[in-house]
Amino acid sequence: MRPETEEHVAELVREARGPLAIVGGGTRGIGRPAGERLETAGLTGIRLYEPGALTLVAGAGTALAEVEATLAREGQRLPFEVPDLRGLLGREGSSTLGGVVAANASGPRRIQAGACRDSLIGVRFVDGTGTVIRNGGRVMKNVTGYDLVKLMAGSHGTLGVLTEVAFKLLPVPEAETTLALAGLSAGQAVAAMSVALGSPFEVSGAAHWPGRGTFLRIEGFAASVEYRAGRLSALLSDFAAVERVESPWPAIRDVMPFHGRDGDVWRLSVKPSDAPGLAARIGGELLFDWGGGLIWALVEPGTDLRARIAPFAGHATRLRGSDTRIPAFQPEPPPLAAIAAGLRAKFDPRGLFNPGLMA
Structure with missing residues (x-):
């Protein structure tokens, strides 16, 4: 229909x-x-x-x-x-x-x-x-x-x-530039991104692509972007050498490192400070966004990633995978599950819409 x-x-x-x-x-x-x-x-x-x-x-x-x-x-x-x-x-x-x-x-x-x-x-x-x-x-x-x-x-x-x-x-801003730091571990990258995001330089993107670099984006009026990029580069110089690079953001946005690759894809929302420790427990290939608050993971087919890293503070969603026994969405704690069920009963009393998808 x-x-x-x-x-x-x-x-x-x-x-x-x-x-x-x-x-x-x-x-x-x-x-x-x-x-x-x-x-x-x-x-x-x-x-x-x-x-x-x-x-x-x-x-x-x-x-x-x-x-x-x-x-x-x-x-x-x-x-x-x-x-x-x-x-x-x-x-x-x-x-x-x-x-x-x-x-x-x-x-x-x-x-x-x-x-x-x-x-x-x-x-x-x-x-x-x-x-x-x-x-x-x-x-x-x-x-x-x-x-x-x-x-x-x-x-x-x-x-x-x-x-x-x-x-x-x-x-749309007048100008945009991306700073890159090479060779950082997950822990070092999250620390550098945290410093950048906590600075007054209005960072609009902070991601870590293992093997490629740690990236920080600044947008705005051209003169302001130039000033802020220079100041942020100096602030981060203790982590690694800082250089300006071509924009990696479409690839990071679309999770391009995992395109056409075998395996299950998970998206984890966590506290950035927890990201390095979780990365060591996840295994597989990773991509960090939102300063470490978002982790994309490519793991072996059939992996129950929640069970592998439990317990953890946050939630994990399986976007791609063939084992239907593993719920796509993070199971909710009983109090939240009760609220969600009440909302569905209110707005969809006959249980018509995508039944069971998020339960």
């Missing part, structure tokens, strides 16, 4: 007699939800774009590429640097704006600009009774229903079918 209007989505939900697998562009979904496929990619179109107000509203099925091209013509962008995971997951197709929200997809700039949910200011969606719900607004100052807007980001289609989303935007 591929409805082209919000009203048709609501009708299909009301008439559903069994589970529905909610799909956007099919480029970044985790797991294989059961049910009849309901695609939102027909809900297309930029409904409102006000460059002066840094605001965009679009149908949930609007192609991300179309949105990014429209914004680029006005010198603007989505703040959170959306990753393209098609190469990592072996997918094809076109990523949709609603799919980005459903996955809370956020790239290296998250450490400065926040995640997708932090730029999301409004949503429309159809709940499990077929009711259309609107929450939030079209301008940054409208915070009506703030919690519900944030709740839909990262819900992976388990609470409702997104039909429209609204974002605040940012201008």
Whole structure:
């Protein structure tokens, strides 16, 4: 099913007699939800774009590429640097704006600009009774229903079918430069990134790519970038020699080191200070982002990484792997699981949407 209007989505939900697998562009979904496929990619179109107000509203099925091209013509962008995971997951197709929200997809700039949910200011969606719900607004100052807007980001289609989303935007900076330090261990890299992120020099990317280097990005007005890069280089000189390099950020954003490689791929969100110790227990090949707060791991097929590194503070999500006995999402502690079940019961009382995906 591929409805082209919000009203048709609501009708299909009301008439559903069994589970529905909610799909956007099919480029970044985790797991294989059961049910009849309901695609939102027909809900297309930029409904409102006000460059002066840094605001965009679009149908949930609007192609991300179309949105990014429209914004680029006005010198603007989505703040959170959306990753393209098609190469990592072996997918094809076109990523949709609603799919980005459903996955809370956020790239290296998250450490400065926040995640997708932090730029999301409004949503429309159809709940499990077929009711259309609107929450939030079209301008940054409208915070009506703030919690519900944030709740839909990262819900992976388990609470409702997104039909429209609204974002605040940012201008594209005038200049960008990347500093690189070579030869650092995981512990040294996290220490260097922590120093950089704790400095006043407004670092917008901090990643460690073992074997390639530790990278720090600075963006802004050209004169400011030059000044801050020089000061940050001096600050980090005790760790290693600092040089300026071509941008590695698209490769880091899209986890390109693991493309076309055999093995399972896991994403761990942890305290940066815990990253070096966890790296030693994970094994496999690693990529560190968000100053060490995000670890990408490529491990042997069938590896239950949670069991290997338990106990640890944080959560681990398996994005790619064939052993269905291993849950894709981190099992929640009983109190949180009870809250999540209550939310699903409220918004999807018949259990239609992607059942079991995040349970």
